[in-house]
Amino acid sequence: MQKYYNQLTIKVKESLIEPLADFVATISDEALEIGSDRIILRSEDELEYVIDRLEELNSSLDRKMNISYEMQKMENVDWIESYKQSISPIEAGNFHIHPQWHEAKEGRINILINPALAFGSGHHATTYSCLLAIEECVNRGKRVLDVGCGSGILALAARKLGAEVELCDTDPLAIESARENFALNGEEYARIWEGSVSGSDGKYDVIVANIIADVLRAIALQLKERVAEGGYLILSGILDKKESIVTDSFKDLHPVKRIARDEWVTLIYKKDADGSAEQQR
Secondary structure, eight states: OOSEEEEEEEEOOHHHHHHHHHHHHHHOOSOEEEOSSEEEEEESSOOHHHHHHHHHHHHHOSSOOOOEEEEEEEEOOOHHHHHHHHOOOEEETTEEEEOTTSOOOTTSEEEEOOTTOSTTSSOSHHHHHHHHHHHHHOOTTOEEEEESOTTSHHHHHHHHTTOEEEEEESOHHHHHHHHHHHHHTTOOOSEEEESOGGGOOOOEEEEEEESOHHHHHHTHHHHHHHEEEEEEEEEEEEEGGGHHHHHHHTTTSEEEEEEEETTEEEEEEEEOSSOOOOOOO
């Protein structure tokens, strides 16, 4: 163990902490500590690349984030062990998501997730709600596509229910993480690729897209084209104040369910073969 490590503190307003931490988790495999107004990364390696990627993201936004950084060199302690103790298993429906240092739970559908990814581990409200939606919509033999797969947790949940799964993400680090987590769970996927839903010309019984409202609007047509008649779209990553962006884009499908958790919304739509509306419940 080196005597010192680097600590990067990223400060931003509270409403941006969760989506920004999700982004940081896809560009870095370091453990994250998340507070109400800050994200902390610790590593024995240099962390300037994280600042560079965040600045690239910020410069691409129409509305800039008020974000600040503090880099410190800290005396090394066993912070990895401390981090481990801070991450506990979570249960969503019948799913039990846990890191390697916690035991599987009898009678539950157990999913192991790389402990470096605090997000995509079920703790985030959108991931949790998607797990509930997957349990409701997916069963053995279904063909499922996870768009913006991140850690692969949602595709893993569908696979554990007996589905044939495909995954995609525009970030190569997310693809690597998903591959690792499938291997960690001893599960197989039918296909994985770097890109989005446009990289497939197939039809799916269920498509899960836990992204953000603006991206869901941008790829709405492709998502609707790829879902089979009688199939379901599970859409998430939607802040409640941006829900109308998504509902307007998918108003030609039939709403099945709305799951709200904290300030986040997950929507389930059905593409009915007979054109009859399924009642929202």
